[in-house]
Amino acid sequence: MGVPQGSVLGPFLFLVYINDLPHLVKNGHRIVLFTDDTSLLFKIDRNQPGFDEVNSTISEIIEWFSIYNLLLNERKTKLVKFSLSDSKLIDTNVMVKNEELQVVDTTLFLGLTLNSKLCWNSHFTRLAKDLVLQHMQSKEFGDLQTKVPHG
Secondary structure (H helix, E strand, O other): OOOOOOOOOHHHHHHHHOOOHHHHOOOOOEEEEEOOEEEEEOOOEOOEOOHHHHHHHHHHHHHHHHHOOOOOOHHHOOEOOOOOOOOOOOOOOOEEOOEEOOEOOEEEEOOEEEEOOOOOHHHHHHHHHHHHHHHHHHHHHHOOOOOOOOO
16 A cells, blocks of 8 residues: 555655654754655754764654654765864764764755855766766767658
């Protein structure tokens, strides 16, 4: 039983299904839901790191996923420590299912490439590569001519 993939109602019904998930994230932290992607945003005071709260919130969300028969894609689950300053980042362990989350410098978020310093360089580099690739593909296909048989 379920909703066929690609259906018009699918995204709406999924949002109804996960409607109570955002209520698990409290204390000024945020959750961003877009179709079947979930992003957690934690604001941490550098002077009073609250990573126990981060880990406990993540554990609650994983438990919620389990109760509602949803799977967390651990391969796609990453940690980016955003900071506008050049000060040294706090050394932390953020855990998912007793495994330390991989810390990465960039992530793709709703089509934007964000890096840990919130600079646009990574995004522009990815866009430039995509544009060159699309241009090359359009040139390859543009050179092909279709022959229509005369009859």
